[in-house]
Amino acid sequence: MTLYPWQIAQWNNIRWAVEQNRLSHALLLTGPEGMGKSHFAQALVTSLLCQSRGENLQACGECKSCQLYRSDSHPDFFKIAPEEPGKQIGVDAVRALGKFVALKPQQSIHKCILVEDTHMMNSNAANAFLKTLEEPNNNTHLILVTNQPAKLLATIKSRCQMIQFAPDLSETSQQWVEQELVRLNIVNCDAEQLLRMSSGAPLQAIKYAQDGTQLQIDALSRSLSELSQNQTSAGHAAEKWLKISTESDFFVLDWYYRIIHSQLLTVTSGRENISFTVSDEMSQIMSKIPIKGLFHFLDEIEKSKRAWFTQVNQRLLLEGLFLRWQNL
Ligand SMILES: [Zn+2]
Structure with missing residues:
Protein backbone atom coordinates (compact mmCIF):
# COMPACT_ATOMS: atom_id res chain seq x y z
CA MET A 1 0.00 0.00 0.00
CA PHE A 165 -2.00 13.87 11.20
CA ALA A 166 -2.16 17.63 11.27
CA PRO A 167 -3.84 19.58 8.46
CA ASP A 168 -1.36 19.98 5.66
CA LEU A 169 -1.41 23.02 3.37
CA SER A 170 2.09 22.39 2.07
CA GLU A 171 3.19 22.47 -1.53
CA THR A 172 3.47 18.67 -1.42
CA SER A 173 -0.20 18.24 -0.54
CA GLN A 174 -1.26 20.83 -3.07
CA GLN A 175 0.68 19.04 -5.78
CA TRP A 176 -0.98 15.77 -4.80
CA VAL A 177 -4.42 17.39 -5.09
CA GLU A 178 -3.48 18.81 -8.49
CA GLN A 179 -2.36 15.38 -9.71
CA GLU A 180 -5.52 13.74 -8.41
CA LEU A 181 -7.68 16.31 -10.23
CA VAL A 182 -5.86 15.47 -13.46
CA ARG A 183 -6.14 11.72 -12.81
CA LEU A 184 -9.85 12.01 -12.12
CA ASN A 185 -10.31 14.28 -15.09
CA ILE A 186 -11.88 17.04 -12.98
CA VAL A 187 -11.65 20.47 -14.54
CA ASN A 188 -12.80 23.90 -13.26
CA CYS A 189 -11.41 23.26 -9.79
CA ASP A 190 -8.50 24.99 -8.14
CA ALA A 191 -6.22 22.76 -6.06
CA GLU A 192 -5.07 25.53 -3.73
CA GLN A 193 -8.58 26.75 -3.01
CA LEU A 194 -9.83 23.18 -2.53
CA LEU A 195 -7.10 22.49 -0.01
CA ARG A 196 -7.93 25.67 1.89
CA MET A 197 -11.65 24.94 1.84
CA SER A 198 -10.95 21.57 3.37
CA SER A 199 -8.66 23.19 5.97
CA GLY A 200 -5.66 21.23 4.70
CA ALA A 201 -7.22 17.77 4.43
CA PRO A 202 -6.25 16.59 0.91
CA LEU A 203 -8.75 13.72 0.62
CA GLN A 204 -11.54 16.04 1.73
CA ALA A 205 -10.34 18.50 -0.91
CA ILE A 206 -10.81 15.87 -3.60
CA LYS A 207 -14.25 15.07 -2.21
CA TYR A 208 -15.20 18.73 -2.50
CA ALA A 209 -14.09 18.65 -6.14
CA GLN A 210 -15.94 15.42 -6.89
CA ASP A 211 -19.23 16.35 -5.26
CA GLY A 212 -19.26 19.83 -6.77
CA THR A 213 -18.89 21.66 -3.44
CA GLN A 214 -16.30 24.07 -4.78
CA LEU A 215 -18.48 25.07 -7.72
CA GLN A 216 -21.45 25.54 -5.40
CA ILE A 217 -19.46 27.74 -3.06
CA ASP A 218 -18.41 29.89 -5.99
CA ALA A 219 -22.09 30.12 -6.94
CA LEU A 220 -23.04 30.98 -3.35
CA SER A 221 -20.47 33.78 -3.33
CA ARG A 222 -21.96 35.09 -6.57
CA SER A 223 -25.49 34.95 -5.13
CA LEU A 224 -24.42 36.87 -2.05
CA SER A 225 -22.72 39.56 -4.07
CA GLU A 226 -25.77 39.82 -6.36
CA LEU A 227 -27.94 40.25 -3.28
CA SER A 228 -25.66 42.97 -1.95
CA GLN A 229 -25.92 44.81 -5.24
CA ASN A 230 -29.68 44.26 -5.46
CA GLN A 231 -29.32 42.27 -8.66
CA THR A 232 -31.54 39.52 -7.29
CA SER A 233 -34.26 39.33 -4.64
CA ALA A 234 -33.95 37.59 -1.28
CA GLY A 235 -36.97 35.44 -2.16
CA HIS A 236 -35.48 34.30 -5.45
CA ALA A 237 -32.11 33.49 -3.88
CA ALA A 238 -33.79 31.61 -1.02
CA GLU A 239 -35.74 29.50 -3.52
CA LYS A 240 -32.56 28.61 -5.37
CA TRP A 241 -30.47 27.70 -2.33
CA LEU A 242 -33.17 25.77 -0.60
CA LYS A 243 -33.09 23.29 -3.47
CA ILE A 244 -29.37 22.78 -2.92
CA SER A 245 -29.54 22.60 0.88
CA THR A 246 -31.61 19.48 1.17
CA GLU A 247 -33.51 18.56 4.28
CA SER A 248 -30.64 16.46 5.51
CA ASP A 249 -28.06 19.21 5.67
CA PHE A 250 -27.65 22.94 5.65
CA PHE A 251 -25.00 23.45 3.05
CA VAL A 252 -25.91 27.06 2.41
CA LEU A 253 -25.81 28.08 6.08
CA ASP A 254 -22.57 26.24 6.75
CA TRP A 255 -20.75 27.87 3.89
CA TYR A 256 -22.42 31.23 4.35
CA TYR A 257 -20.99 31.12 7.86
CA ARG A 258 -17.52 30.14 6.67
CA ILE A 259 -17.41 32.89 4.04
CA ILE A 260 -18.13 35.59 6.62
CA HIS A 261 -16.01 33.97 9.30
CA SER A 262 -13.07 33.84 6.93
CA GLN A 263 -13.42 37.54 6.13
CA LEU A 264 -13.57 38.40 9.83
CA LEU A 265 -10.45 36.37 10.56
CA THR A 266 -8.64 38.09 7.72
CA VAL A 267 -9.73 41.57 8.83
CA THR A 268 -9.09 41.07 12.53
CA SER A 269 -5.73 39.29 12.15
CA GLY A 270 -4.51 41.58 9.39
CA ARG A 271 -3.41 38.66 7.21
CA GLU A 272 -5.05 36.29 4.79
CA ASN A 273 -6.95 33.48 6.43
CA ILE A 274 -5.10 30.30 5.52
CA SER A 275 -8.02 27.97 5.98
CA PHE A 276 -10.39 29.51 3.46
CA THR A 277 -10.29 32.42 1.07
CA VAL A 278 -13.31 34.27 -0.24
CA SER A 279 -13.47 35.65 -3.74
CA ASP A 280 -12.08 39.15 -4.34
CA GLU A 281 -15.55 40.42 -5.15
CA MET A 282 -17.02 39.11 -1.88
CA SER A 283 -14.07 40.38 0.05
CA GLN A 284 -14.62 43.87 -1.37
CA ILE A 285 -18.33 43.79 -0.55
CA MET A 286 -17.67 42.66 3.00
CA SER A 287 -14.91 45.20 3.53
CA LYS A 288 -17.60 47.91 3.29
CA ILE A 289 -19.66 46.32 6.08
CA PRO A 290 -18.69 47.34 9.63
CA ILE A 291 -17.01 44.48 11.53
CA LYS A 292 -19.61 44.71 14.24
CA GLY A 293 -22.31 44.09 11.63
CA LEU A 294 -20.49 41.00 10.34
CA PHE A 295 -20.09 39.59 13.84
CA HIS A 296 -23.75 40.19 14.49
CA PHE A 297 -24.62 38.49 11.22
CA LEU A 298 -22.58 35.40 12.17
CA ASP A 299 -24.81 35.10 15.24
CA GLU A 300 -27.84 35.34 12.98
CA ILE A 301 -26.55 32.44 10.87
CA GLU A 302 -25.86 30.41 14.01
CA LYS A 303 -29.43 31.00 15.17
CA SER A 304 -30.75 29.97 11.77
CA LYS A 305 -28.68 26.77 11.88
CA ARG A 306 -30.20 25.89 15.22
CA ALA A 307 -33.70 26.58 13.91
CA TRP A 308 -33.15 24.79 10.59
CA PHE A 309 -34.28 21.34 11.68
CA THR A 310 -37.17 22.50 13.84
CA GLN A 311 -40.67 23.10 12.52
CA VAL A 312 -39.52 26.37 10.99
CA ASN A 313 -40.32 27.28 7.39
CA GLN A 314 -36.84 26.96 5.88
CA ARG A 315 -37.66 29.11 2.88
CA LEU A 316 -38.79 32.03 5.06
CA LEU A 317 -35.83 31.55 7.35
CA LEU A 318 -33.38 31.79 4.47
CA GLU A 319 -35.23 34.65 2.84
CA GLY A 320 -35.15 36.58 6.13
CA LEU A 321 -31.43 36.00 6.41
CA PHE A 322 -30.79 37.15 2.84
CA LEU A 323 -32.95 40.23 3.42
CA ARG A 324 -30.91 41.20 6.48
CA TRP A 325 -27.76 40.60 4.44
CA GLN A 326 -29.01 43.01 1.77
CA ASN A 327 -29.63 45.63 4.41
CA LEU A 328 -26.34 45.30 6.26
ZN1 LIG B 1 3.61 -9.92 3.11
Whole structure:
Protein backbone atom coordinates (compact mmCIF):
# COMPACT_ATOMS: atom_id res chain seq x y z
CA MET A 1 0.00 0.00 0.00
CA THR A 2 1.39 3.35 -0.99
CA LEU A 3 1.27 6.03 1.66
CA TYR A 4 0.11 9.54 0.92
CA PRO A 5 3.00 12.00 0.64
CA TRP A 6 1.95 13.93 3.78
CA GLN A 7 2.21 10.76 5.88
CA ILE A 8 5.89 10.01 5.44
CA ALA A 9 7.10 11.58 8.71
CA GLN A 10 4.60 9.59 10.77
CA TRP A 11 5.58 6.39 8.99
CA ASN A 12 9.28 7.05 9.58
CA ASN A 13 8.65 7.55 13.29
CA ILE A 14 6.91 4.20 13.48
CA ARG A 15 9.60 2.54 11.43
CA TRP A 16 12.22 3.87 13.82
CA ALA A 17 10.24 2.58 16.81
CA VAL A 18 9.88 -0.87 15.21
CA GLU A 19 13.60 -1.01 14.45
CA GLN A 20 14.40 -0.13 18.04
CA ASN A 21 11.79 -2.60 19.22
CA ARG A 22 10.06 0.25 21.00
CA LEU A 23 6.74 0.42 19.24
CA SER A 24 3.98 1.12 21.74
CA HIS A 25 1.45 -1.70 21.89
CA ALA A 26 -1.36 0.83 21.37
CA LEU A 27 -1.31 3.64 18.82
CA LEU A 28 -3.92 6.35 18.47
CA LEU A 29 -4.10 7.91 15.01
CA THR A 30 -5.71 11.34 15.19
CA GLY A 31 -6.37 14.22 12.82
CA PRO A 32 -9.23 15.70 10.85
CA GLU A 33 -11.33 13.82 8.34
CA GLY A 34 -9.66 13.55 4.96
CA MET A 35 -6.07 12.97 6.07
CA GLY A 36 -6.11 9.29 5.10
CA LYS A 37 -5.73 7.96 8.65
CA SER A 38 -7.58 4.72 7.90
CA HIS A 39 -5.42 4.15 4.87
CA PHE A 40 -2.33 4.64 7.01
CA ALA A 41 -3.72 2.31 9.67
CA GLN A 42 -4.31 -0.42 7.09
CA ALA A 43 -0.82 -0.01 5.68
CA LEU A 44 0.51 -0.41 9.20
CA VAL A 45 -1.64 -3.45 9.97
CA THR A 46 -0.56 -5.23 6.78
CA SER A 47 3.04 -4.39 7.58
CA LEU A 48 2.85 -5.69 11.16
CA LEU A 49 1.19 -8.89 9.94
CA CYS A 50 3.39 -9.42 6.87
CA GLN A 51 5.83 -12.32 7.02
CA SER A 52 8.47 -10.77 4.81
CA ARG A 53 8.16 -7.03 4.94
CA GLY A 54 10.64 -4.78 3.18
CA GLU A 55 13.21 -2.39 4.58
CA ASN A 56 10.86 0.53 4.66
CA LEU A 57 8.48 -1.50 6.83
CA GLN A 58 6.33 -2.01 3.75
CA ALA A 59 4.27 -5.17 3.52
CA CYS A 60 5.41 -7.44 0.69
CA GLY A 61 1.89 -7.87 -0.67
CA GLU A 62 2.59 -11.48 -1.66
CA CYS A 63 3.11 -13.65 1.41
CA LYS A 64 0.36 -15.84 2.88
CA SER A 65 -0.36 -13.20 5.48
CA CYS A 66 -0.73 -10.39 2.94
CA GLN A 67 -3.03 -12.59 0.87
CA LEU A 68 -5.18 -13.47 3.87
CA TYR A 69 -5.46 -9.82 4.82
CA ARG A 70 -6.47 -8.89 1.29
CA SER A 71 -9.17 -11.53 1.23
CA ASP A 72 -10.46 -10.25 4.56
CA SER A 73 -9.80 -13.54 6.32
CA HIS A 74 -6.63 -13.05 8.35
CA PRO A 75 -7.02 -15.00 11.61
CA ASP A 76 -4.72 -12.60 13.49
CA PHE A 77 -6.61 -9.48 12.56
CA PHE A 78 -9.65 -8.08 14.31
CA LYS A 79 -11.46 -4.94 13.29
CA ILE A 80 -14.00 -2.90 15.22
CA ALA A 81 -15.96 -0.18 13.42
CA PRO A 82 -19.46 1.28 13.42
CA GLU A 83 -21.81 -1.01 11.50
CA GLU A 84 -22.94 2.02 9.53
CA PRO A 85 -21.42 5.50 9.28
CA GLY A 86 -22.61 7.61 12.19
CA LYS A 87 -23.76 4.62 14.25
CA GLN A 88 -22.37 3.94 17.71
CA ILE A 89 -20.08 1.03 18.45
CA GLY A 90 -21.84 -1.08 21.06
CA VAL A 91 -20.44 -3.26 23.81
CA ASP A 92 -21.10 -6.49 21.87
CA ALA A 93 -18.51 -5.58 19.26
CA VAL A 94 -15.93 -5.12 22.01
CA ARG A 95 -16.92 -8.29 23.91
CA ALA A 96 -16.19 -10.33 20.80
CA LEU A 97 -12.64 -9.02 21.11
CA GLY A 98 -12.10 -10.97 24.35
CA LYS A 99 -11.82 -14.33 22.57
CA PHE A 100 -9.49 -12.92 19.94
CA VAL A 101 -7.15 -11.46 22.55
CA ALA A 102 -6.90 -14.83 24.32
CA LEU A 103 -5.79 -16.64 21.15
CA LYS A 104 -2.18 -17.14 20.09
CA PRO A 105 -1.24 -15.68 16.71
CA GLN A 106 -1.93 -18.32 14.08
CA GLN A 107 -0.33 -16.97 10.97
CA SER A 108 1.83 -14.00 11.85
CA ILE A 109 4.17 -13.12 14.68
CA HIS A 110 1.75 -10.46 15.89
CA LYS A 111 -1.97 -9.99 16.13
CA CYS A 112 -3.51 -6.67 15.19
CA ILE A 113 -6.65 -4.96 16.38
CA LEU A 114 -7.88 -1.99 14.39
CA VAL A 115 -10.57 0.31 15.75
CA GLU A 116 -12.09 2.76 13.28
CA ASP A 117 -13.98 5.81 14.56
CA THR A 118 -12.94 5.00 18.12
CA HIS A 119 -14.93 8.00 19.41
CA MET A 120 -18.13 6.24 18.32
CA MET A 121 -17.83 3.65 21.11
CA ASN A 122 -20.61 4.12 23.62
CA SER A 123 -19.57 4.29 27.26
CA ASN A 124 -20.11 0.56 27.91
CA ALA A 125 -18.03 -0.33 24.88
CA ALA A 126 -15.30 2.14 25.83
CA ASN A 127 -15.08 0.75 29.37
CA ALA A 128 -14.96 -2.82 28.11
CA PHE A 129 -12.28 -1.83 25.62
CA LEU A 130 -10.25 -0.22 28.36
CA LYS A 131 -9.74 -3.67 29.91
CA THR A 132 -8.01 -4.85 26.72
CA LEU A 133 -5.83 -1.76 26.76
CA GLU A 134 -4.95 -2.21 30.41
CA GLU A 135 -3.61 -5.68 29.88
CA PRO A 136 -0.89 -5.19 27.30
CA ASN A 137 -0.13 -8.32 25.41
CA ASN A 138 3.28 -8.49 23.81
CA ASN A 139 2.08 -10.08 20.64
CA THR A 140 -0.94 -7.82 20.06
CA HIS A 141 -0.91 -4.37 18.48
CA LEU A 142 -3.83 -2.04 18.90
CA ILE A 143 -4.37 0.69 16.34
CA LEU A 144 -7.07 3.19 17.13
CA VAL A 145 -8.29 5.78 14.64
CA THR A 146 -10.33 8.89 15.42
CA ASN A 147 -10.98 12.39 14.17
CA GLN A 148 -12.46 13.42 17.51
CA PRO A 149 -9.94 12.50 20.22
CA ALA A 150 -11.63 14.89 22.67
CA LYS A 151 -14.52 12.44 22.85
CA LEU A 152 -12.35 9.55 24.03
CA LEU A 153 -12.00 8.54 27.66
CA ALA A 154 -8.88 10.12 29.12
CA THR A 155 -7.92 6.67 30.39
CA ILE A 156 -7.96 5.31 26.83
CA LYS A 157 -5.90 8.20 25.47
CA SER A 158 -3.32 7.99 28.23
CA ARG A 159 -2.56 4.37 27.35
CA CYS A 160 -1.89 5.06 23.69
CA GLN A 161 0.93 6.64 21.81
CA MET A 162 -0.56 9.44 19.74
CA ILE A 163 0.27 9.66 16.03
CA GLN A 164 -1.03 12.98 14.73
CA PHE A 165 -2.00 13.87 11.20
CA ALA A 166 -2.16 17.63 11.27
CA PRO A 167 -3.84 19.58 8.46
CA ASP A 168 -1.36 19.98 5.66
CA LEU A 169 -1.41 23.02 3.37
CA SER A 170 2.09 22.39 2.07
CA GLU A 171 3.19 22.47 -1.53
CA THR A 172 3.47 18.67 -1.42
CA SER A 173 -0.20 18.24 -0.54
CA GLN A 174 -1.26 20.83 -3.07
CA GLN A 175 0.68 19.04 -5.78
CA TRP A 176 -0.98 15.77 -4.80
CA VAL A 177 -4.42 17.39 -5.09
CA GLU A 178 -3.48 18.81 -8.49
CA GLN A 179 -2.36 15.38 -9.71
CA GLU A 180 -5.52 13.74 -8.41
CA LEU A 181 -7.68 16.31 -10.23
CA VAL A 182 -5.86 15.47 -13.46
CA ARG A 183 -6.14 11.72 -12.81
CA LEU A 184 -9.85 12.01 -12.12
CA ASN A 185 -10.31 14.28 -15.09
CA ILE A 186 -11.88 17.04 -12.98
CA VAL A 187 -11.65 20.47 -14.54
CA ASN A 188 -12.80 23.90 -13.26
CA CYS A 189 -11.41 23.26 -9.79
CA ASP A 190 -8.50 24.99 -8.14
CA ALA A 191 -6.22 22.76 -6.06
CA GLU A 192 -5.07 25.53 -3.73
CA GLN A 193 -8.58 26.75 -3.01
CA LEU A 194 -9.83 23.18 -2.53
CA LEU A 195 -7.10 22.49 -0.01
CA ARG A 196 -7.93 25.67 1.89
CA MET A 197 -11.65 24.94 1.84
CA SER A 198 -10.95 21.57 3.37
CA SER A 199 -8.66 23.19 5.97
CA GLY A 200 -5.66 21.23 4.70
CA ALA A 201 -7.22 17.77 4.43
CA PRO A 202 -6.25 16.59 0.91
CA LEU A 203 -8.75 13.72 0.62
CA GLN A 204 -11.54 16.04 1.73
CA ALA A 205 -10.34 18.50 -0.91
CA ILE A 206 -10.81 15.87 -3.60
CA LYS A 207 -14.25 15.07 -2.21
CA TYR A 208 -15.20 18.73 -2.50
CA ALA A 209 -14.09 18.65 -6.14
CA GLN A 210 -15.94 15.42 -6.89
CA ASP A 211 -19.23 16.35 -5.26
CA GLY A 212 -19.26 19.83 -6.77
CA THR A 213 -18.89 21.66 -3.44
CA GLN A 214 -16.30 24.07 -4.78
CA LEU A 215 -18.48 25.07 -7.72
CA GLN A 216 -21.45 25.54 -5.40
CA ILE A 217 -19.46 27.74 -3.06
CA ASP A 218 -18.41 29.89 -5.99
CA ALA A 219 -22.09 30.12 -6.94
CA LEU A 220 -23.04 30.98 -3.35
CA SER A 221 -20.47 33.78 -3.33
CA ARG A 222 -21.96 35.09 -6.57
CA SER A 223 -25.49 34.95 -5.13
CA LEU A 224 -24.42 36.87 -2.05
CA SER A 225 -22.72 39.56 -4.07
CA GLU A 226 -25.77 39.82 -6.36
CA LEU A 227 -27.94 40.25 -3.28
CA SER A 228 -25.66 42.97 -1.95
CA GLN A 229 -25.92 44.81 -5.24
CA ASN A 230 -29.68 44.26 -5.46
CA GLN A 231 -29.32 42.27 -8.66
CA THR A 232 -31.54 39.52 -7.29
CA SER A 233 -34.26 39.33 -4.64
CA ALA A 234 -33.95 37.59 -1.28
CA GLY A 235 -36.97 35.44 -2.16
CA HIS A 236 -35.48 34.30 -5.45
CA ALA A 237 -32.11 33.49 -3.88
CA ALA A 238 -33.79 31.61 -1.02
CA GLU A 239 -35.74 29.50 -3.52
CA LYS A 240 -32.56 28.61 -5.37
CA TRP A 241 -30.47 27.70 -2.33
CA LEU A 242 -33.17 25.77 -0.60
CA LYS A 243 -33.09 23.29 -3.47
CA ILE A 244 -29.37 22.78 -2.92
CA SER A 245 -29.54 22.60 0.88
CA THR A 246 -31.61 19.48 1.17
CA GLU A 247 -33.51 18.56 4.28
CA SER A 248 -30.64 16.46 5.51
CA ASP A 249 -28.06 19.21 5.67
CA PHE A 250 -27.65 22.94 5.65
CA PHE A 251 -25.00 23.45 3.05
CA VAL A 252 -25.91 27.06 2.41
CA LEU A 253 -25.81 28.08 6.08
CA ASP A 254 -22.57 26.24 6.75
CA TRP A 255 -20.75 27.87 3.89
CA TYR A 256 -22.42 31.23 4.35
CA TYR A 257 -20.99 31.12 7.86
CA ARG A 258 -17.52 30.14 6.67
CA ILE A 259 -17.41 32.89 4.04
CA ILE A 260 -18.13 35.59 6.62
CA HIS A 261 -16.01 33.97 9.30
CA SER A 262 -13.07 33.84 6.93
CA GLN A 263 -13.42 37.54 6.13
CA LEU A 264 -13.57 38.40 9.83
CA LEU A 265 -10.45 36.37 10.56
CA THR A 266 -8.64 38.09 7.72
CA VAL A 267 -9.73 41.57 8.83
CA THR A 268 -9.09 41.07 12.53
CA SER A 269 -5.73 39.29 12.15
CA GLY A 270 -4.51 41.58 9.39
CA ARG A 271 -3.41 38.66 7.21
CA GLU A 272 -5.05 36.29 4.79
CA ASN A 273 -6.95 33.48 6.43
CA ILE A 274 -5.10 30.30 5.52
CA SER A 275 -8.02 27.97 5.98
CA PHE A 276 -10.39 29.51 3.46
CA THR A 277 -10.29 32.42 1.07
CA VAL A 278 -13.31 34.27 -0.24
CA SER A 279 -13.47 35.65 -3.74
CA ASP A 280 -12.08 39.15 -4.34
CA GLU A 281 -15.55 40.42 -5.15
CA MET A 282 -17.02 39.11 -1.88
CA SER A 283 -14.07 40.38 0.05
CA GLN A 284 -14.62 43.87 -1.37
CA ILE A 285 -18.33 43.79 -0.55
CA MET A 286 -17.67 42.66 3.00
CA SER A 287 -14.91 45.20 3.53
CA LYS A 288 -17.60 47.91 3.29
CA ILE A 289 -19.66 46.32 6.08
CA PRO A 290 -18.69 47.34 9.63
CA ILE A 291 -17.01 44.48 11.53
CA LYS A 292 -19.61 44.71 14.24
CA GLY A 293 -22.31 44.09 11.63
CA LEU A 294 -20.49 41.00 10.34
CA PHE A 295 -20.09 39.59 13.84
CA HIS A 296 -23.75 40.19 14.49
CA PHE A 297 -24.62 38.49 11.22
CA LEU A 298 -22.58 35.40 12.17
CA ASP A 299 -24.81 35.10 15.24
CA GLU A 300 -27.84 35.34 12.98
CA ILE A 301 -26.55 32.44 10.87
CA GLU A 302 -25.86 30.41 14.01
CA LYS A 303 -29.43 31.00 15.17
CA SER A 304 -30.75 29.97 11.77
CA LYS A 305 -28.68 26.77 11.88
CA ARG A 306 -30.20 25.89 15.22
CA ALA A 307 -33.70 26.58 13.91
CA TRP A 308 -33.15 24.79 10.59
CA PHE A 309 -34.28 21.34 11.68
CA THR A 310 -37.17 22.50 13.84
CA GLN A 311 -40.67 23.10 12.52
CA VAL A 312 -39.52 26.37 10.99
CA ASN A 313 -40.32 27.28 7.39
CA GLN A 314 -36.84 26.96 5.88
CA ARG A 315 -37.66 29.11 2.88
CA LEU A 316 -38.79 32.03 5.06
CA LEU A 317 -35.83 31.55 7.35
CA LEU A 318 -33.38 31.79 4.47
CA GLU A 319 -35.23 34.65 2.84
CA GLY A 320 -35.15 36.58 6.13
CA LEU A 321 -31.43 36.00 6.41
CA PHE A 322 -30.79 37.15 2.84
CA LEU A 323 -32.95 40.23 3.42
CA ARG A 324 -30.91 41.20 6.48
CA TRP A 325 -27.76 40.60 4.44
CA GLN A 326 -29.01 43.01 1.77
CA ASN A 327 -29.63 45.63 4.41
CA LEU A 328 -26.34 45.30 6.26
ZN1 LIG B 1 3.61 -9.92 3.11
